[in-house]
Amino acid sequence: MEIMDTENADPGELDALRAAFPPGRCLPPLGWDAVRAFERAQGIVLPEPYRTLVAEICDGCSEGPADVDGLIPVAALPADWGPDQGQRVLSEPFPLTEAWVWEDDPRPYEEIEPLIDEVCNHGSVVLGTDGCGMYWHLVVTGADRGRIWNISDVGAAPFGVAFGRSAAEEGFAGWVSHWATRRRPWFDIVV
Numbered sequence: 001m002e003i004m005d006t007e008n009a010d011p012g013e014l015d016a017l018r019a020a021f022p023p024g025r026c027l028p029p030l031g032w033d034a035v036r037a038f039e040r041a042q043g044i045v046l047p048e049p050y051r052t053l054v055a056e057i058c059d060g061c062s063e064g065p066a067d068v069d070g071l072i073p074v075a076a077l078p079a080d081w082g083p084d085q086g087q088r089v090l091s092e093p094f095p096l097t098e099a100w101v102w103e104d105d106p107r108p109y110e111e112i113e114p115l116i117d118e119v120c121n122h123g124s125v126v127l128g129t130d131g132c133g134m135y136w137h138l139v140v141t142g143a144d145r146g147r148i149w150n151i152s153d154v155g156a157a158p159f160g161v162a163f164g165r166s167a168a169e170e171g172f173a174g175w176v177s178h179w180a181t182r183r184r185p186w187f188d189i190v191v
Helices: 011-020 032-042 050-057 109-121 171-182
Strands: 124-131 134-139 148-151 156-158
Touching: 011 050, 011 171, 032 050, 124 148, 148 171
Parallel strands: none
Antiparallel strands: 124 134, 134 148, 148 156
16 A cells, blocks of 8 residues: 655645635635644644645635535534534544444444544544534544545445545545545445
8 A cells, every 4th residue: 555645745636626625615724823723732733735725725615525514624523513522632543444334343332332432533633524424534643644534323434545445546635536526425435
């Protein structure tokens, strides 16, 4: 598997992101000072090219890869996230490196519930939702840093060709490119 460069913004990827997110439908970018303040407060550094997108291009867009509300701002959660938003800890590593369908896990729910909570709340920013309990996450800490995951009420699966889930490239730029060029629904990329 090719290693993603999550530390340096690729100029070609940034041009593609600018084209994918038209300014008229986007929230203003945060600027570098605000991005760095968010990162300090969370104890993380956002992976590129998402980091530069939020700082220089937009901090969310009503038209975007997630079906409901598009790409949400970096510090936001979808409206249907629920009341328990305080347990999210971005600085704790995202615990998965391969798909897990907890709905099919034979262990008792009491045993896997804490693990599910970690998957949903540790080491990722939520990019948006496709509704019905399906959320797109960008991993910001852990072994899968820089990769996109779809996490739902039944399980979690990584996005991208390296995981056999789609013909699209992995990572934030690949996720956006897949949406921008194909406008395909979520089931094209999730188990």
